[in-house]
Amino acid sequence: MAEKPKDEILHDHNHDGIDRRGFLKCMAWAGTGAFCVMQGGVLKSYSLSALSGLTGKQMKGDLSFVQISDSHMGFNKPANTDVAGTLKAAIDKINALPTQPSFILHTGDITHLSKPEEFDTVDQLLKGASAKDIFYVPGEHDVLNDDGKQYLERYGKNARGSGWYSFDQKGVHFIGLVNVMNLKAGGLGSLGKEQLEWMEGDVKHLSKSTPIVVFAHMPLWSIYPEWGWGTEDSEQALGYLKKFGSVTVLNGHIHQTMQKVEGNVTFHTAASTAFPQPKPGSAPSPGPMKVPAEQLKSVLGIRDVNYVQGKHALGVIDSSLE
Amino acid sequence: MKRTIWSLGIATVAILILMAAGSRISASAVAQDSKPAETAVKIDNFIFSPNPLTVSAGTTIRWTNRDDIPHNVVSDDKSFKSKVLDTDETFAYTFTKPGTYTYFCSIHPKMTGKVVVQ
Numbered sequence: 001m002a003e004k005p006k007d008e009i010l011h012d013h014n015h016d017g018i019d020r021r022g023f024l025k026c027m028a029w030a031g032t033g034a035f036c037v038m039q040g041g042v043l044k045s046y047s048l049s050a051l052s053g054l055t056g057k058q059m060k061g062d063l064s065f066v067q068i069s070d071s072h073m074g075f076n077k078p079a080n081t082d083v084a085g086t087l088k089a090a091i092d093k094i095n096a097l098p099t100q101p102s103f104i105l106h107t108g109d110i111t112h113l114s115k116p117e118e119f120d121t122v123d124q125l126l127k128g129a130s131a132k133d134i135f136y137v138p139g140e141h142d143v144l145n146d147d148g149k150q151y152l153e154r155y156g157k158n159a160r161g162s163g164w165y166s167f168d169q170k171g172v173h174f175i176g177l178v179n180v181m182n183l184k185a186g187g188l189g190s191l192g193k194e195q196l197e198w199m200e201g202d203v204k205h206l207s208k209s210t211p212i213v214v215f216a217h218m219p220l221w222s223i224y225p226e227w228g229w230g231t232e233d234s235e236q237a238l239g240y241l242k243k244f245g246s247v248t249v250l251n252g253h254i255h256q257t258m259q260k261v262e263g264n265v266t267f268h269t270a271a272s273t274a275f276p277q278p279k280p281g282s283a284p285s286p287g288p289m290k291v292p293a294e295q296l297k298s299v300l301g302i303r304d305v306n307y308v309q310g311k312h313a314l315g316v317i318d319s320s321l322e
Numbered sequence: 323m324k325r326t327i328w329s330l331g332i333a334t335v336a337i338l339i340l341m342a343a344g345s346r347i348s349a350s351a352v353a354q355d356s357k358p359a360e361t362a363v364k365i366d367n368f369i370f371s372p373n374p375l376t377v378s379a380g381t382t383i384r385w386t387n388r389d390d391i392p393h394n395v396v397s398d399d400k401s402f403k404s405k406v407l408d409t410d411e412t413f414a415y416t417f418t419k420p421g422t423y424t425y426f427c428s429i430h431p432k433m434t435g436k437v438v439v440q
Contacts, residue, residue, distance in 0.1 A: 077390040077409065113392060113408060140429050144392065144406040185398050185426035186434050227368075228432040285367035288390050 069252030108139030
């Protein structure tokens with residue numbers, strides 16, 4: 001455990017003869033998102049709030065992208081009465097990047113109540129982003145009342161099932177998963193048999209040195225099952241990825257940054273662009289956390305550094321949006 | 323005994339109204355007379371309360387979402403399902419048959435509840 005004074009947080013402790021391209025480390029989910037750069041096959045990431053201090057050289061990589069999450073358009077409760085404004089602030093941050101990201105990942109809860117006008121507002125705001133390609137996965141708030149029909153019409157044209165798909169960018173294989181459908185009483189997030197079968201086939205042909213990025217709304221590891229923060233069949237999905245040297249899993253849903261490293265897999269949850277949620281078990285429920293208005297941006301970003309001994313090293317920095 | 327006579331009296335009045343004024347008025351009179359009990363279930367902090375809940379057949383339960391996050395009410399066997407309830411919105415369902423009904427919020431499936439109808 002070591003805290004870094006600066007926001008550039010890559011550690012390379014992997015002088016162990018293992019194919020460097022096999023290592024993909026994405027770090028530093030912060031504030032309303034993170035900026036990731038592929039450099040020499042290694043994925044570095046920076047908190048958005050730290051980017052002004054970076055040089056063009058640091059920002060330039062083989063591949064860069066941004067993750068945003070949980071914009072909850074339509075939410076208007078005291079925890080944040082202007083979620084459009086904070087999403088716009090996130091987009092402004094993205095547009096101010098010295099090197100523009102190739103694309104944006106939105107890891108779900110685009111809207112608060114699945115209303116058409118809420119989707120429209122997000123679409124309109126994201127048109128202002130310099131990155132034109134945006135890849136989505138649905139959150140449970142995006143599939144209310146219609147089993148995700150509207151979501152699929154808007155975002156799932158090239159997707160399968162309830163909205164899962166994969167794509168390749170600069171040698172990195174991205175897999176977007178849906179774990180918010182057909183949830184069972186008392187259960188967690190769920191991928192389901194059909195999606196798991198598809199995923200198994202999707203990665204079968206890939207070489208083990210291919211860096212894998214998996215993104216889904218709900219966490220794919222068990223963060224706090226009492227609040228439903230996990231996915232019941234995620235183990236099976238991760239089992240298909242065992243052969244790969246580098247797997248990065250990106251989630252939203254819990255409105256706070258959290259990281260975990262398990263063997264070849266690094267897990268990251270992203271902050272929301274809308275409102276924070278309490279730390280696991282620290283409140284009676286995971287409902288929106290109200291902080292004084294002037295502190296809202298500060299609670300969207302917390303600093304946390306995890307360092308794991310061994311061949312995979314991970315440094316994480318999470319800075320506030322202020 | 324008194325109650326029986328009273329009920330019979332009501333029934334007689336209802337029939338008389340039916341005969342005199344037609345079925346529309348009579349229907350409303352009967353509905354008023356046999357108005358079912360309504361019981362409230364609150365949703366606070368991702369919890370249904372009271373839970374479990376025992377009611378008599380014919381009782382209407384009205385769920386009210388008091389959270390800042392939307393919830394819904396879905397029976398495990400899908401015999402009833404609410405639309406998504408935003409803050410302060412409600413959903414009512416009348417339980418006509420005795421039995422045990424388990425339900426949950428399909429958005430937050432850790433939220434579960436049970437209604438026992440006697």
